[in-house]
Amino acid sequence: MKHGFLDQYSALESPIHRLDARAKIIAFLALIVITVSTPPDAWTAFLGYGAFLAVMAAASRLPLGHVLRRAWIIVPFVVMVAIFIPFMKTGGAGGGYSFGIGSPGVQRSGLMIFWNLLVKSGVAIFSAILLSSTTPFPSLMRGFERLKAPRVLVMLASFAYRYIFVLVDEAERMERARDSRGYGGRWLWHAKVIGQMIGTLFLRSYERSERVYVAMVSRGFDGRIVASSVSLRSSERRAETRMAAGDYAFMAASVGFFVALRVSA
Amino acid sequence: MSGSNGQVIQVDALSFSYPDGQRALDGLSLAVRDGEKVGLIGANGAGKSTLLLHLNGILPSNGHVRVLGMKVEKANLKTIRQSVGLVFQNPDDQLFCPTVGDDVAFGPRQLRLPEAEVAARVRDSLAAVGLRGFEARSAFHMSFGEKKRVAIATVLSMNPKVLALDEPTSNLDPKSRKELIRLLRRLGGTQIIASHDLDLVRTLCDRAVLLSKGKAVAEGAPEKILGDAALLEAHGLE
Numbered sequence: 001m002k003h004g005f006l007d008q009y010s011a012l013e014s015p016i017h018r019l020d021a022r023a024k025i026i027a028f029l030a031l032i033v034i035t036v037s038t039p040p041d042a043w044t045a046f047l048g049y050g051a052f053l054a055v056m057a058a059a060s061r062l063p064l065g066h067v068l069r070r071a072w073i074i075v076p077f078v079v080m081v082a083i084f085i086p087f088m089k090t091g092g093a094g095g096g097y098s099f100g101i102g103s104p105g106v107q108r109s110g111l112m113i114f115w116n117l118l119v120k121s122g123v124a125i126f127s128a129i130l131l132s133s134t135t136p137f138p139s140l141m142r143g144f145e146r147l148k149a150p151r152v153l154v155m156l157a158s159f160a161y162r163y164i165f166v167l168v169d170e171a172e173r174m175e176r177a178r179d180s181r182g183y184g185g186r187w188l189w190h191a192k193v194i195g196q197m198i199g200t201l202f203l204r205s206y207e208r209s210e211r212v213y214v215a216m217v218s219r220g221f222d223g224r225i226v227a228s229s230v231s232l233r234s235s236e237r238r239a240e241t242r243m244a245a246g247d248y249a250f251m252a253a254s255v256g257f258f259v260a261l262r263v264s265a
Numbered sequence: 266m267s268g269s270n271g272q273v274i275q276v277d278a279l280s281f282s283y284p285d286g287q288r289a290l291d292g293l294s295l296a297v298r299d300g301e302k303v304g305l306i307g308a309n310g311a312g313k314s315t316l317l318l319h320l321n322g323i324l325p326s327n328g329h330v331r332v333l334g335m336k337v338e339k340a341n342l343k344t345i346r347q348s349v350g351l352v353f354q355n356p357d358d359q360l361f362c363p364t365v366g367d368d369v370a371f372g373p374r375q376l377r378l379p380e381a382e383v384a385a386r387v388r389d390s391l392a393a394v395g396l397r398g399f400e401a402r403s404a405f406h407m408s409f410g411e412k413k414r415v416a417i418a419t420v421l422s423m424n425p426k427v428l429a430l431d432e433p434t435s436n437l438d439p440k441s442r443k444e445l446i447r448l449l450r451r452l453g454g455t456q457i458i459a460s461h462d463l464d465l466v467r468t469l470c471d472r473a474v475l476l477s478k479g480k481a482v483a484e485g486a487p488e489k490i491l492g493d494a495a496l497l498e499a500h501g502l503e
Contacts, residue, residue: 137363138363138364138367138401141363158362158363159361161363162361162362162363162403162404162405163361165405166405208357208358211358212359212361214323214353214358215351215353216361216371218321218323218346219346219371219372219375219419219420219423220343220346220372220375220376221371221375222343222375
């Protein structure tokens with residue numbers, strides 16, 4: 001295992017890891033949809049959603065640092081977009097800001113929009129992190145496929161997962177080759193070299209994609225995508241095609257919980 | 266279902282140029298009999314890989330190539346691609362699925378076989394290359410030698426009549442190389458092996474064909490061709 005950054009914790013042993021991928025996909029998807037539809041001032045509902053995520057994180061035995069680090073990759077983008085919203089003038093034309101000079105400054109309605117964006121994206125981000133960190137990637141793809149997600153999307157995601165490792169390896173080799181030839185000098189020079197490396201990496205990936213396509217065609221690929229990830233060993237097949245009572249219970253309990261929170265809001 | 270005289274592959278004066286004008290094959294002829302192991306040797310750019318791509322209908326051959334008596338053309342491609350198993354040089358190009366099991370199952374699924382049959386073929390193919398029970402593994406986390414063997418399993422699962430291998434021993438350490446040669450011998454059947462691993466051709470093949478600049482310039486028993494130092498040197502192999 002050279003690159004642990006993707007599937008690092010998905011093979012842990014926990015009640016959450018043991019759940020069927022489909023049950024988890026449905027529960028987290030329901031959470032996201034219901035959260036998005038919740039009015040921003042339904043404080044108890046959001047408290048409940050947060051509590052659910054916290055319980056899931058704790059039960060899955062994922063290191064807290066891992067979950068937060070993952071979130072930290074996306075959160076800055078959300079904050080960047082949302083940070084100016086409270087300063088927007090209400091009722092004015094788009095793009096008008098008020099920073100409190102001769103006017104009320106931050107508006108309550110603006111703050112509500114800001115909070116709305118932050119909490120909802122937060123729930124979505126943590127849902128995605130928990131789902132992907134508690135399910136091995138192939139099982140996740142299989143789950144989406146069984147739930148009748150479009151095959152092209154599932155296949156694209158599978159390819160991305162398969163080749164991200166190859167790509168990282170390739171980039172590392174190029175970096176090493178560059179450093180071994182005395183990489184140094186001024187900033188401008190760096191920028192140029194890095195630009196060239198990115199270009200080369202793109203070209204190599206493009207060429208690889210053509211070779212992969214040829215390999216697919218030579219094994220009978222005709223452009224139609226056949227369900228690609230049905231489980232293979234018969235014992236596994238039985239276990240995976242049918243969800244256990246526990247999976248149904250988990251799904252029903254969590255979706256019921258979200259709906260109750262949403263309705264009472 | 267082979268040709269009139271037991272030939273599974275007939276290449277008849279095949280010429281091919283890539284779109285950039287580079288001439289890769291120049292009037293090449295070759296016949297391969299059922300059960301024969303043929304070694305294609307030649308320097309880089311001699312046309313070995315291009316020839317293999319024609320056997321599977323990846324590149325158009327305008328009727329100059331026949332597989333099992335069938336012209337390589339659109340109507341026959343499905344059968345031909347099932348009959349000729351092409352194993353590419355770089356296993357990372359050939360193994361494109363999240364798990365080994367999915368990769369080996371790719372061909373049979375494209376043939377729309379029932380899932381129980383697919384599972385049986387995956388199991389048998391992995392067992393044949395000595396990787397029983399590797400279904401759930403991810404190709405990325407395997408050694409290069411294992412990846413090469415999985416790549417072979419991905420075509421074995423289609424029950425091919427002919428195995429066409431491009432540089433099967435390149436980049437392998439001596440131990441993995443030896444294992445791979447043993448595997449190819451054990452698999453038997455008709456095999457076409459493109460390689461500049463001359464020792465591989467000597468130990469494994471019934472016949473060696475020397476390609477140079479898109480032509481077959483010499484062929485015969487491996488000892489004879491590989492023993493001819495002047496010939497090999499003239500075509501960039503020694």
